[in-house]
Amino acid sequence: MxxxxxxxxxxxxxxxxxxxxxxxxxxxxxxxxxxxxxxxxxxxxxxxxxxxxxxxxxxxxxxxxxxxxxxxxxxxxxxxxxxxxxxxxxxxxxxxxxxxxxxxxxxxxxxxxxxxxxxxxxxxxxxxxxxxxxxxxxxxxxxxxxxxxxxxxxxxxxxxxxxxxxxTEHDVMFAETLCEALTTDPAFADGRYAASHEVAAGLKRHAKLWTVMGWSTEFFQQGRHRALGFADMPAFVDQFMTGYFAPMDPNDLLAMAWKWQRxxxxxxxxxxxxxxxxxxxxxxxxxxxxxxxxxxxxxxxxxxxxxxxxxxxxxxxxxxxxxxxxxxxxxxxxxxxxxxxxxxxxx
Amino acid sequence: MxxxxxxxxxxxxxxxxxxxxxxxxxxxxxxxxxxxxxxxxxxxxxxxxxxxxxxxxxxxxxxxxxxxxxxxxxxxxxxxxxxxxxxxxxxxxxxxxxxxxxxxxxxxxxxxxxxxxxxxxxxxxxxxxxxxxxxxxxxxxxxxxxxxxxxxxxxxxxxxxxxxxxxTEHDVMFAETLCEALTTDPAFADGRYAASHEVAAGLKRHAKLWTVMGWSTEFFQQGRHRALGFADMPAFVDQFMTGYFAPMDPNDLLAMAWKWQRxxxxxxxxxxxxxxxxxxxxxxxxxxxxxxxxxxxxxxxxxxxxxxxxxxxxxxxxxxxxxxxxxxxxxxxxxxxxxxxxxxxxx
Structure with a gap:
């Protein structure tokens, strides 16, 4: 627990x-x-x-x-x-x-x-x-x-x-890349981490994948991320996307992803x-x-x-x-x- | 060398x-x-x-x-x-x-x-x-x-x-996820691996990201991967996409990705x-x-x-x-x- x-x-x-x-x-x-x-x-x-x-x-x-x-x-x-x-x-x-x-x-x-x-x-x-x-x-x-x-x-x-x-098969593969972003962080330790923040690196990679697939090319081309209040892409990734996912529990995310894929x-x-x-x-x-x-x-x-x-x-x-x-x-x-x-x- | x-x-x-x-x-x-x-x-x-x-x-x-x-x-x-x-x-x-x-x-x-x-x-x-x-x-x-x-x-x-x-900023971020798939493989060892096959896990994750972004949702929905001769998505990823990238040199790929991003x-x-x-x-x-x-x-x-x-x-x-x-x-x-x-x- x-x-x-x-x-x-x-x-x-x-x-x-x-x-x-x-x-x-x-x-x-x-x-x-x-x-x-x-x-x-x-x-x-x-x-x-x-x-x-x-x-x-x-x-x-x-x-x-x-x-x-x-x-x-x-x-x-x-x-x-x-x-x-x-x-x-x-x-x-x-x-x-x-x-x-x-x-x-x-x-x-x-x-x-x-x-x-x-x-x-x-x-x-x-x-x-x-x-x-x-x-x-x-x-x-x-x-x-x-x-x-x-x-x-x-x-x-x-x-x-x-x-x-x-x-779809495509969506299953996208979710698989999300899971791997978490599970390949050595700190994930097969799910036996002591606190979510230990898996910060994996959670940030997971956030970056969501940045690429979650919005759209037009979203960034038209500067919607800046319109939402972030100076540039790194700020958007760090403050918004990573800020959103970082406090979440990796095992919880993986349980949802397994379900989503199926x-x-x-x-x-x-x-x-x-x-x-x-x-x-x-x-x-x-x-x-x-x-x-x-x-x-x-x-x-x-x-x-x-x-x-x-x-x-x-x-x-x-x-x-x-x-x-x-x-x-x-x-x-x-x-x-x-x-x-x-x-x-x-x- | x-x-x-x-x-x-x-x-x-x-x-x-x-x-x-x-x-x-x-x-x-x-x-x-x-x-x-x-x-x-x-x-x-x-x-x-x-x-x-x-x-x-x-x-x-x-x-x-x-x-x-x-x-x-x-x-x-x-x-x-x-x-x-x-x-x-x-x-x-x-x-x-x-x-x-x-x-x-x-x-x-x-x-x-x-x-x-x-x-x-x-x-x-x-x-x-x-x-x-x-x-x-x-x-x-x-x-x-x-x-x-x-x-x-x-x-x-x-x-x-x-x-x-x-x-574009979006494309730079996509390339960053590709780079991280390689560099976060512990076998990458900050680029000091002895042979590409040591970084097989990172190269496979890199291939999966290309699977998600390189084709399209319609490509998979219409079964183009099967039409190309692969039984299903795992076979397509393993045989085609990973087969393509696996023999490549991670440091070479990273040099190209750095250039691409800029x-x-x-x-x-x-x-x-x-x-x-x-x-x-x-x-x-x-x-x-x-x-x-x-x-x-x-x-x-x-x-x-x-x-x-x-x-x-x-x-x-x-x-x-x-x-x-x-x-x-x-x-x-x-x-x-x-x-x-x-x-x-x-x-």
Missing amino acids: ITSPYYTQQGHGPYELIDIGSLELEDGGVIDDCHLAVACHGRLNAAKDNAILVPTWYSGTSKIMGEVYIGPGRALDPDRYFIVVVNQIGNGLSTSPHHQADPTRFPRVRIGDDVRAQHSLLLQHFGITQLALVVGGSMGAQQTYEWAVRYPEMVRRVAPIAGTAQN GDVARHTGGDLAAALGRIRARTFVMPISHDMFFPPADAERECRLVPGAEFRPIESIDGHLALFGTDPAAMAQIDRHLKELLANPA | ITSPYYTQQGHGPYELIDIGSLELEDGGVIDDCHLAVACHGRLNAAKDNAILVPTWYSGTSKIMGEVYIGPGRALDPDRYFIVVVNQIGNGLSTSPHHQADPTRFPRVRIGDDVRAQHSLLLQHFGITQLALVVGGSMGAQQTYEWAVRYPEMVRRVAPIAGTAQN GDVARHTGGDLAAALGRIRARTFVMPISHDMFFPPADAERECRLVPGAEFRPIESIDGHLALFGTDPAAMAQIDRHLKELLANPA
Whole structure:
């Protein structure tokens, strides 16, 4: 167990830690007393039909979802909806490697495990049997697709943003380079470091890979990094990108990356992606980001065509994948507009 | 000095090693007895006005240029032109770190040093004072631009393919991740390894980064790696990408990467890119590749607008940057068509 100053109520709260009991895992093994860190916004109405589920992305927590996507007047409006942001397993707030006596023995967790854990949470803790919407970005989109395929009768609308239902070979390789940036730091010591800061060099290399793939060539060409307040690329890498990743726990990141690499709804249908996506009953808006370098629009559009009645709603932003961070207000406005239309849509 | 089985006449010949004497370097220092490895195709005519110069890219040698770009009936037709392929300094055939008694003390070499070395070679060894064309891809494009800006009266036509006149911050960061893949391998030992194969782990990570950035998401989505004869992504990475880079010398690669990162014709004009590109008198076809992830069309087009009379001639290929390897025959046909038109153009 590693005591981290990062994964705390001060840093990422408020959230509630809810024990959903033991979670049997798809790849074998079990998490006893699985805790999900949950941040709720708004109130569940009497009919219990105004719930929105928001899963989190790689490295993200409920905090950024609350700050960037949720608020009065927004599509995700706590005055109208009961919005449940669930931190994914392994993200450092929900049950994660760094909480364990021996983090290196944390079991393999898949997207499907998270979604079953969230399903259990919603039913048992909140009594929710219908979701007005599931919406998430990146790994949040992977969980969103998994929800729509696994529980088609429970989900009325879904909006996968900047993510796919079946991970691509290219994306798997990108994630592999991220993992290797961490694991090849001698201080990583096969996961047996005593504190995250010991793995600073690996975490910085990991941040540089995200700098190359997370934004876009246009983002840097047009000086968006300077517009965000950083003098130049080294300052952007050191202060923003490394500053963001440096306090995170490497074993936690690796648990998420393993899960990300294996996201695939076709596990339900013997590898048949069309059959899996054909199960979806939710009204679906597929929302890739125009300049995303690893979840590009073409990959999203290919899947969109396999979802009954789905609409392709790309977000235009040179901020690329990390427009998810909310750096581009115009992108956020597009996302809000699409989500409002989707929510206004009878489903 | 490292004896390499890779950088040989058997592996990359035939080429001639030409001693151009001492080369003073822009960043200080000098290369005594600078040798350029040169592969010539065709014959110089009596007027000495049919010469074409082809510089090489990162990791490439004259061999691939001869095999993929030069031949009877092609734009670079040895029956019509005298085609001089000059291996860049540091590429393992021309004077390079691995030839030195202490490779770690090899001086910093810039694009401008290569171009001055090539200029000296052409004048003193061949008596060439006019070039019908300079054409190169990637770092070859950087050298091409440098030629057009530095010696505007000597160059009649230029075709920079998949490269820029001024390197971008994004591209510098990508190259930095490549360098770190090599230098963080403990076996690299600050450049004091005894043989390249000792740095196999670093060279493989370097190959994986090239896998992610060198092709495109569409390339993998459409199964081009399988069409090229590899069962899946791991086979493609192990056999093709790692197979390609594994025998190379890490210090040589790092010398080229340092040079690549600093390619910038605006060094001639106090940082004014428009002024530098405005000096060009050559007929210019700017030829980025549509799906290039680090020398993208938008960056090339921005520069194209600054070159007097230049035409923007993008190459459509989902093979991305590494379409330069000749993997996509349709891309090669486009390049040939543009080059033939350029060569037919009075200049």
